[in-house]
Amino acid sequence: MNIQENTIYTPKETQAYLKVSQSTVTRMIKSGLIRAAKVGKQYRIFGKEILRVISPVLEDKVGKVYNTARHWAHDEIDGRTPKTPKGNVHEDKK
Numbered sequence: 451m452n453i454q455e456n457t458i459y460t461p462k463e464t465q466a467y468l469k470v471s472q473s474t475v476t477r478m479i480k481s482g483l484i485r486a487a488k489v490g491k492q493y494r495i496f497g498k499e500i501l502r503v504i505s506p507v508l509e510d511k512v513g514k515v516y517n518t519a520r521h522w523a524h525d526e527i528d529g530r531t532p533k534t535p536k537g538n539v540h541e542d543k544k
Contacts, residue, residue, distance in 0.1 A: 455498040461486075464495050468503065478503070 453459075453467060461475045464484070468475065478484045479493055484503055486493040 453497045453500050453504075455496070455501065457497045459495045459497060459500065461493050461495065464500055467500055 459467070461472065461479070465472050465475045470478075475484070476493075479486045479495075484495060484499050486495045486499070488494075
C-alpha cells in the first residue's frame with residue numbers, strides 16, 4: 451500500500467490505510483483532523499492529508515519553517531528589523 455500525495459481517496463480507502471473504523475474516519479473529518487472535500491453526499495480526501503495524519507512530525511517541521519518565514523515577512527512589512535531565518539542572508543537591494 452503506497453499513499454500518493456496528489457491522489458484522491460474515499461473514506462473507505464482512508465479507513466483501510468489508517469486501520470480504523472469508518473465512524474473514526476468520519477469523526478476525524480468532522481473534527482478537522484483530516485481535511486476533506488464533500489462531493490455530493492460523499493467525502494474525498496487528498497493523499498497528503500492521510501500522510502499528514504500518519505506523520506505529524508513532518509507536518510510540525512513544515513509548519514515551523516512556514517511560521518518562521520511568515521513572521522520574518524510580517525516584521526519586514528511592519529518596519530521592524532526582521533530576524534533572518536537561519537541559512538538565509540537578507541539584504542536590501544536599493
